Amino acid sequence: MCDQRTILVRYNEIALKGRNRKFFEKTLLKNIKRSLPKDKGIKYRVPRGRIMIDLPTAVADEYADRLKKIPGITSYSIGITMDPDFDEIAALGVQWIEPLMQTGTEFKFCVNTRRSAKTFPQTSPEINMEVGSRIMSQLSTKGLVVNIKESQFTLEIEIGMSGTVVFHTREMGLGGLPVGSSGSVLCLLSGGIDSSVAAYQMACRGCRVHFVFFDNQPFLGRGGYDKVLKLSKIVNGYQRRAKLFVVPFQDIQVAIRDNCREENRVVLYRRMMYRIANEIATKYEMLGLVTGESLGQVASQTLENLAAVTCVTSMNIFRPLIAMNKEGIIKIAKEIETYDVSIQPQPDCCSVFMPDNPVTRGKIHFLENDEGKYPRNVLKEEALRDIETIKVDLL
DSSP, X not given: OOSEEEEEEEOSGGGGOGGGXXXXXXXXXXXXXXXXXXXXXXXXXXXXXXXXXXEEHHHHHHHHHHGGGOTTOOEEEEEXXXXXXXXXXXXXXXXXXXXXXXXXXOEEEEEEEEEOXXXXXSOHHHHHHHHHHHHHHHHGGGTEEEOSTTOSEEEEEEEETTEEEEEOOOEEOOOSBOTTSSOEEEEXXXXXXXXXHHHXXXXXXXXXXXXXXXXXXXXXXXXXXXXXXXXXXXXXXTTOOOEEEEEEOHHHHHHHHHHSOGGGHHHHHHHHHHHHHHHHHHHTTOOOEEOOOOTTSSGXXXXXXXXXXXXXOOSOEEXXXXXXXXXXXXXXXXXXXXXXXXXXXXXXXXXXXXXXXXXXXXXXXXXXXXXXXXXXXXXXXXXXXXXXEEEGGGO
């Protein structure tokens, strides 16, 4: 068999972009090239509506697996580029189908053709008939039958202007939009289950997601820091080129504990986190903040408390999990492999000095009154000055 393979990459949502389509296609192709080695044996073709990657058979499976983590790809197949010769295509089909058949057992198959090269003389149904009849002539006596609805094997043929690709399996991708097509955002990464899922979902909407972690090592030790390094690395595997900003938060929390109403502590923590995240995002020209907040999940995530923290910034706030329940969030966390890290028993900084009865309907004028009792702006500037910036690709 040919020592070359062709990976046929499909996208769906990008195809609906009208005049901006080429921008999205170029962004997706750039992301694919970043994920695959810079190997002279890899060649790229971009016919309309598809991306084709020609590469050696020996590495096709390994490199194709990397496509599963690239937002913007709807599905892909590993196939063979060949001449649109019906006899040769049928011979390849026989070569693939025959080993799957069992003596005396009926085996159902069909042929499915997509003909984007409209100058090709036969239509898609005619090609299906030509190739299918040739395969049947060789295997019908062994139990092969045509069944479109209940096919156990579908031979797929793509006839395009840049070549004909024959394949028989489709692997699903993440879908969505290619990372970088929607701009950059900053995710408040806590180390829990929710925020890493929120970051992943924004990456699938075309955002390059950077991370900010509010650290309190003097009270919590290094466990939370190490946990967030792991989570940021996992999520970054779906996009690349992210930064992680680690903000020392202990002095701010101590000041809030010592000067403010106990029940307001968690909301006051969140308001300071939003302010600091806003400064970082503005400095690096990011277009919004991302959080893992889900309405009503905990005391700080009521409508009133969400409004109380949102009002401290004019920046876009994205909450992709806002209407999800915990079971749905956990399901995604397991799929993207952040769950096992997230459930490691390490508290985040919001659990420090946790009040017995946290406020569920924070009043903004009470919160502002508390914030006048400690040197908020001085502590904010000190925290911004001492930020540690980490390139996640290097972890």
